[in-house]
Amino acid sequence: MDIIAGLIQTAFLAGGVLALAALGEVLAERVGVVNLGVEGLIALGAMSAVATVVSTGSAWLGLFVALFVGFCSGMIFATATVIIRANQILCGLALTYIGTGMAATIGKPFSGSPVPVTFEDLHIPLLSDLPFFGRAFFSHNILVYVIFLALPLALHYMMFYTRHGLNMRAVGENPAAADAAGISVMKMRFWYTSLGSALAAGAGAYLTLSFVPSWSEGVVAGRGWIAVALVIFAGFRPINAVLAGLLFGFVTALGFTGQARNWPIASSILSMLPYLGTMALMILPVITWQRMRRLMAAPEGITAPYYRDQR
């Protein structure tokens, strides 16, 4: 029992990075912009959070700086893809390269050293002391509750139960129709892409301030790409995205447990699990369950830039 409680606890901790980054990507893709820069944004956020915490000693400030850096990078990306309408795939790859490269260059001085302040686990009276559930569900830091509870519910409500959410989805599905209905396609795309980038960088801050409390070059390790894949698997829905993140947190946690308990499998092989799992989740549902394709389809207008004069 104790192992399972520990596994679930680690699953939440590890899955938080993927869940938050996937939430950001859901926002961007729902308005019709594929942001492949998540990997670079996570790196930038992770590095700037550590840099802030090292010099100020405040974890919250670190998180906010990461969000701000992500938002600014997102605005650059959105300027290129939404306003200038350059190729989204190329710009996304460019953002990944720039983010990864800049984070490694600027973060070199404090690479490998532990972060002085991290987000502490909250102790909730009564709940945290429950025998199994206390450890699995109620002994996390505040960000875990925000990522897995508050944010997805709020976003789900906003996207599916408000007029603004309807407008937002309309922009992603059919920008020409949305434009005709008086919704500003450019504004919607610009701000949600930037906001999504801020969340991705926030996932980086979560990575270095709560999950792996240190910064090093390879710390992101493809999590951004897994998050992009999870969004497709989650059918572009916030709650599904968070659950998919949790599932992958669980796969990662299995790998950790295997290493800690000296299972007779090399740690490199265990580290492959999340990537192979993502591959399987991207391919298997589509083959085995045809209806899934329609149900979980991507927004119609995705990756296509919108030209008002060429409707």
Next chain:
Amino acid sequence: MNLIRLQRMPIATPRVAFAFRVASVLLALFTTAIALSISGRSPVALGAKVISATFGSSFGLEDLALLFSPLVYCGLSVAVALRIGAWNIGAEGQFNFGAFCATGVALFVQGPTWVILPLMALAGMVGGALWILIPTLARAYADVSELITTLLMNFVAILLVYWVATGPWLDPSGMALATTSRLPVSVPALWGIVHWGPLVGIFLAIALALFVTYTRWGYEVRIAGANPGAARYAGMPVKTQLIGIMLLSGAIAGLGGMMEVAGTVGRLQGGISNNYGYIGIMVAVLARAAPIGVLATAFFMAVLLNGGIVLQSQGLTTHTVLAVTGLILLYAAIGDEMAHYKILHPKVKDI
């Protein structure tokens, strides 16, 4: 009064597009120079250092040729796939797995060099093709985006190479930490330490250019890439072509891995791909997926990577080059779009 107006054209003229390409590269280098001077380094001195270290000695030129080799293979790999409209972001993984398979042949098959080397090249190509097989089939039959699946395979291949280099195939002499023992055979040298890899890459580029331009299959591939619907309607086997081209793309990257392990490095070690696959995307995109253009852009990126080694001695990391690469890619993407616009001068007189 309307003096100038911009109009977007459906296709950009090649000359304008080329001009924007060059401008984007220059602008990216300029941005880098500004960033360097903000961080307190002299960009002019660094640039001079990079140039003299690269072109000033035969060592520099030899290093350049060795860097050119993996970039040509990865660039061609991505370019070929782009021709049919597929994004092979997994050249990195195919490169690694090709190197892995070639190493397997070298370590466990005995025989004369002239048998083993072609066998290694074959193993590298088959390995590269195998590594892209699942993403290819998923794209062809289930419409799963190859962009992310090929990329995810990269991490698996890198971990696999790391695992064999530190575990089962670790150098038994105990001298090395994370590498196999030196391979018994190596690609013969052509000039100094430069082996056949770069030259074979150049021939491959020429062959691919001829194939794309002058053969029926190449023509059909171009059509299928430009307009899959029209190609299908004209009775071209689009799906078969997609599978064939993607496997070819993987095989080219795998061959690059074989050349790297059997020519440049001489042993399989973790991190052998060194981001070549990712920079290969850049090489292909800058060359607009033209095989001959890949030669030029691969050379340019080799100079940049070589410059990265110089930057390393100045307290920067090799990753700095990755950031510069990204900057060029961003500007190039923007330039590509801007090349579509034409300035119109309406000849209407104001009264």
